[in-house]
């Protein structure tokens with residue numbers, strides 16, 4: 001079967017300290033890091049053994065994973081396996097990049113976020129150019145706070161043209177139409193992020209072809225619905241996979257609503273759903289020099 005898995009283990013530490021961080025960060029003790037490593041390696045071993053399935057994997061740590069050797073190793077090793085279609089991770093890109101040389105770059109991808117105030121702009125930009133030179137699939141994004149707008153404009157102008165820059169609507173922030181337009185110039189898909197998506201009762205691929213797994217192997221349909229579907233390691237989740245409607249009122253995170261069947265985002269991000277890279281024919285012209293992008297064939301944004 002084709003299965004997409006979002007993995008989030010116990011890691012909860014980060015080398016950055018963003019004021020808008022949505023995660024309950026902590027300083028992980030040695031014992032907590034050891035537990036995170038064991039959980040991740042158990043998951044990676046399980047994924048490596050599923051040769052009868054085709055797996056797409058996204059690591060969404062509650063902190064920064066790539067500063068830990070076990071995340072880098074798992075990504076490299078999983079990328080080389082023929083039944084792994086994609087292995088990706090959300091990262092602040094603070095890590096070094098030489099380890100990527102050992103990965104299968106047809107399979108590995110990075111979802112990179114720039115956090116102004118946590119790292120010098122030039123250092124982040126140089127990392128992005130390094131990824132592009134290495135041929136690493138990646139998207140780059142920022143949180144759409146007003147104080148980030150100039151940084152985002154500069155990034156859009158100075159990133160390689162083919163690299164997609166996404167903008168996440170800031171949590172709890174509302175945008176006037178004029179403000180939304182400014183962000184949409186940089187990310188033509190920003191209208192999908194601007195408002196939470198009404199999802200109650202709507203069909204969502206999570207719980208059928210997409211699941212969320214924690215460090216214990218507990219399977220849930222997504223990171224946001226707490227009901228458990230079973231356990232990954234005893235196989236009990238399998239019998240629970242079926243089409244399901246969303247039980248929540250809204251879904252406001254890309255890693256959730258991208259799977260809503262009522263949105264066209266599997267077409268928009270065809271081939272890059274997990275790492276948030278639009279299909280080549282969707283973005284005919286990513287923005288260059290901050291002038292704005294032309295979107296071809298982009299379905300209407302949500303109401």
Ligand code: SF4
Pocket residue numbers: 014015016017018020021022023025062063064092115
């Ligand atoms: S890089 Fe991400 S996890 Fe780390 S502090 Fe910033 S928002 Fe939080």
Ligand code: SF4
Pocket residue numbers: 199204205206221222223224225245246247248250251252255256257259260
């Ligand atoms: S719409 Fe969002 S919250 Fe609802 S089930 Fe899907 S991913 Fe989860």
